[in-house]
Amino acid sequence: MGRATESEWRDADGKALTDYPRPSVAVDVAVLTVQTGRLHVLVVGRPRGGLALPGSFLRPGERLADAAERALSTKAGLVGADFHQLAMFDAPDRDDRGWVLSMAHGATLPREQLPSDAELVRLDGRVASEPLAFDHADMVSRAVDDLRARYARRVDPSDLLPDSFTVLELRRLYETVFDRSLPKDSFRRLVIDAIEPTGRMSSSGAGRPAELFRRRGDDELPAGAAGLLTD
Amino acid sequence: MGRATESEWRDADGKALTDYPRPSVAVDVAVLTVQTGRLHVLVVGRPRGGLALPGSFLRPGERLADAAERALSTKAGLVGADFHQLAMFDAPDRDDRGWVLSMAHGATLPREQLPSDAELVRLDGRVASEPLAFDHADMVSRAVDDLRARYARRVDPSDLLPDSFTVLELRRLYETVFDRSLPKDSFRRLVIDAIEPTGRMSSSGAGRPAELFRRRGDDELPAGAAGLLTD
DNA sequence: CTAATAGTGTCTTTCAGACATTATCCT
DNA sequence: AGGATAATGTCTGAAAGACACTATTAG
Numbered sequence: 001m002g003r004a005t006e007s008e009w010r011d012a013d014g015k016a017l018t019d020y021p022r023p024s025v026a027v028d029v030a031v032l033t034v035q036t037g038r039l040h041v042l043v044v045g046r047p048r049g050g051l052a053l054p055g056s057f058l059r060p061g062e063r064l065a066d067a068a069e070r071a072l073s074t075k076a077g078l079v080g081a082d083f084h085q086l087a088m089f090d091a092p093d094r095d096d097r098g099w100v101l102s103m104a105h106g107a108t109l110p111r112e113q114l115p116s117d118a119e120l121v122r123l124d125g126r127v128a129s130e131p132l133a134f135d136h137a138d139m140v141s142r143a144v145d146d147l148r149a150r151y152a153r154r155v156d157p158s159d160l161l162p163d164s165f166t167v168l169e170l171r172r173l174y175e176t177v178f179d180r181s182l183p184k185d186s187f188r189r190l191v192i193d194a195i196e197p198t199g200r201m202s203s204s205g206a207g208r209p210a211e212l213f214r215r216r217g218d219d220e221l222p223a224g225a226a227g228l229l230t231d
Numbered sequence: 232m233g234r235a236t237e238s239e240w241r242d243a244d245g246k247a248l249t250d251y252p253r254p255s256v257a258v259d260v261a262v263l264t265v266q267t268g269r270l271h272v273l274v275v276g277r278p279r280g281g282l283a284l285p286g287s288f289l290r291p292g293e294r295l296a297d298a299a300e301r302a303l304s305t306k307a308g309l310v311g312a313d314f315h316q317l318a319m320f321d322a323p324d325r326d327d328r329g330w331v332l333s334m335a336h337g338a339t340l341p342r343e344q345l346p347s348d349a350e351l352v353r354l355d356g357r358v359a360s361e362p363l364a365f366d367h368a369d370m371v372s373r374a375v376d377d378l379r380a381r382y383a384r385r386v387d388p389s390d391l392l393p394d395s396f397t398v399l400e401l402r403r404l405y406e407t408v409f410d411r412s413l414p415k416d417s418f419r420r421l422v423i424d425a426i427e428p429t430g431r432m433s434s435s436g437a438g439r440p441a442e443l444f445r446r447r448g449d450d451e452l453p454a455g456a457a458g459l460l461t462d
Numbered sequence: 463c464t465a466a467t468a469g470t471g472t473c474t475t476t477c478a479g480a481c482a483t484t485a486t487c488c489t
Numbered sequence: 490a491g492g493a494t495a496a497t498g499t500c501t502g503a504a505a506g507a508c509a510c511t512a513t514t515a516g
Contacts, residue, residue, distance in 0.1 A: 020288065020291055057251070060252045167496090168495080183479060206492075207488075207493040207494025209487060209495075210495055210496085226458070399468080420504080433468095435467090437466045437515055438468065438513080438515080
């Protein structure tokens with residue numbers, strides 16, 4: 001809806017549409033991270049027990065992404081995540097406090113940027129390994145779908161890896177995100193043109209040192225990458 | 232947000248969160264169709280001139296998809312479209328009547344199911360060829376993205392073609408949706424295993440009659456299809 | 463017959479996938 | 490040297506893309 005004349009404010013009965021009761025609008029955020037080679041989602045304990053995604057009500061004039069950021073900083077001390085809208089959950093009875101719509105958001109952060117005492121729930125594939133309150137489990141699955149779609153298009157767009165990384169580290173990350181093993185050489189050929197050598201070498205333990213690469217912000221993965229990854 | 236204790240209804244100042252002013256929530260719908268080999272979007276004229284997507288305010292207890300359907304039946308006499316959430320447009324100043332969030336939806340219908348006097352705006356690629364009110368042009372582009380993503384996964388999931396169709400008709404449809412020409416033989420090989428022969432033949436004018444196929448609801452296109460189509 | 467369109471066979475190139483080989487570190 | 494891991498080269502099979510060829514209709 002854009003701007004409109006007064007007439008558009010009234011329905012067929014002449015009732016002003018803004019006189020109808022309005023819903024409360026909330027945001028919930030599924031913060032995904034990688035720990036010990038598995039995807040995890042950040043949750044918060046609920047007062048009466050049980051687990052839920054961090055969330056908040058939208059305040060007057062606030063944007064959804066700002067409410068999501070505020071929810072994360074208030075409930076988990078996090079800043080600097082980038083949020084992606086997933087879907088609006090709108091079942092009228094989803095919240096017994098009344099009519100509350102919730103915009104689900106996905107965000108992704110490396111484990112180090114989460115508080116060390118953050119409560120994490122492991123994911124098996126795209127589903128949480130523990131029950132979450134209400135429709136939050138669906139939100140988590142949607143967040144994984146979104147994460148995979150973004151990682152199929154670009155190389156580590158959410159900076160889960162540090163600035164420089166080896167191809168092996170990148171492949172392990174992708175195996176975690178897509179929950180499948182990826183062939184070493186095909187994967188290298190897939191990504192090699194979308195990353196940039198730093199010239200430096202990794203000084204990990206034994207064996208030949210691996211070359212360190214950095215992301216190349218602009219470059220997209222080839223269009224057929226989705227096939228390789230999601231096959 | 233799920234159910235919560237009373238404490239979660241109050242913010243740090245003890246103010247009840249439901250006492251905050253709430254936004255109006257609207258839905259807008261980008262109905263896409265194919266006419267003369269081009270994508271078009273259904274628009275409605277605005278009282279003071281200009282074009283906009285059909286939309287409506289959300290009524291108490293109503294679901295977003297129901298509001299979208301109501302908007303379409305009221306403003307364009309349409310029923311039976313399936314709606315897909317695209318994104319919530321939430322700029323606080325996007326509507327000068329006040330604080331109005333709008334959930335953009337995409338829908339797709341064959342031209343025959345639209346009123347013959349429906350106002351259609353042609354698309355050039357993913358952008359409308361005429362200016363639309365406010366953020367509605369962005370909504371249209373998102374609708375095209377969504378349409379392409381769905382058509383890359385399944386064969387004509389929105390039933391733009393009739394129950395039975397030839398491979399040529401299907402290819403012309405895909406060329407329209409993806410706005411690029413597709414090789415005749417590669418396209419046939421891509422889709423042939425995801426459609427079902429009816430045994431009947433098309434009796435179009437000259438030349439060898441083409442076999443008629445039908446959709447096979449369950450079957451997905453191969454994962455690499457996105458590469459072929461969006462290359 | 464010719465014109466027109468549908469459908470298939472074939473060749474080349476590309477690339478995934480598997481495997482082997484070489485390269486470069488460590489102890 | 491020997492072990493370990495990185496990186497690359499090679500082969501095969503599958504599939505895209507281009508092209509030509511065959512098949513089947515109308516007139």
